[in-house]
Amino acid sequence: MTSQPPEPTGRPAPSPELRASDADREAVVERLRDAAAEGRIDFDELDARLEQALTSKTYAELAELTADLPKPDVPTSRPPLVLRGGMYGASLGPGRWEVPGRVIAHGGVGGVKVDFTRVECRLAEVTVEAYGETSGVTIVIPDGWAADTSGMDPGVGGLKDRTTPDRLPGTPLIRLTGSGGMSGVVIRHPNRRERRKLHDNPARDLP
Structure with a gap:
């Protein structure tokens, strides 16, 4: 069987x-884990393929491990989503909204809240560029999602x-960048009140 090497997004x-x-x-390891979670390969086979992936030397060896798996969808490139708190604040979610690869949030005077708890995101990473400014930015991500905040400048607000x-x-990794400004940036999972609201409204989008 002739197999092609992995095709990184946007590169030949x-x-x-x-x-x-x-x-x-590591990219092949993640793809294999996703395939196991989808029920495409069992966990014994996953262990065997993971061991081979970690010891593979060439692209051809890696390609053999995913040759029988569907190719991952490559999301269409979308412009950044920009939210500005302004005088009265701004919020997005919870609910179904299309997640771009980059979200920019300016807290302004009224503050900004970005809630990912009911989105369907097939991106491996989402960059959230947050600027706390006067009233801060709050980012809510579902349980099971993780965040990398190492690129964030805490500023005065922290x-x-x-x-x-x-x-x-x-699940995607939320890569947080930007600055806390005067009022800071918070990234967290849903709180008790939000969890109760999600539980009470399981089948429809929330306002």
């Missing part, structure tokens, strides 16, 4: 005989990261 496929990097191996590091297969 590398030659099969080229040496793979740690990042290439950064409060109340998320857990336990990331489920197939």
Whole structure:
């Protein structure tokens, strides 16, 4: 069977005989874990393929491990989504909204809240560029999603990261950048009141 090497998004496929990097191996590992979560391969086979992925030397060896799996959808590139708090504040979600690869939130005077709890996101990563400014920015992510806040400047208002590091297969990583400004930035999972509202409204979008 002739297999093609992995096709990174936006780049031409590398030659099969080229040496793979740690990042290439990790990408295949994530794809295999997603396939297991979808029921495409069982966990015994997952363990065997993961071991092979971590010891693969070339793109061709990695390609063999995913040759019988559907190719991942490549999301259409979308412009950044920009939210500005203005005088009265701004909020997005909870509810179904299309997530771009980059969200920019300016707290302004009224503050901004970005709630991802009911979105369907097939991106591997979403960059949220948050600027707390006068009234701050709050970001809410579902349980099972994780955040990387290492690129965030806490500013005067600070950064409060109340998320857990336990990331489920197939979920995006929220990469938080920007500055806390005067009032800071908070990223967290739903609080008790939000969880109750989600529980009471399981089958429809919330306002």
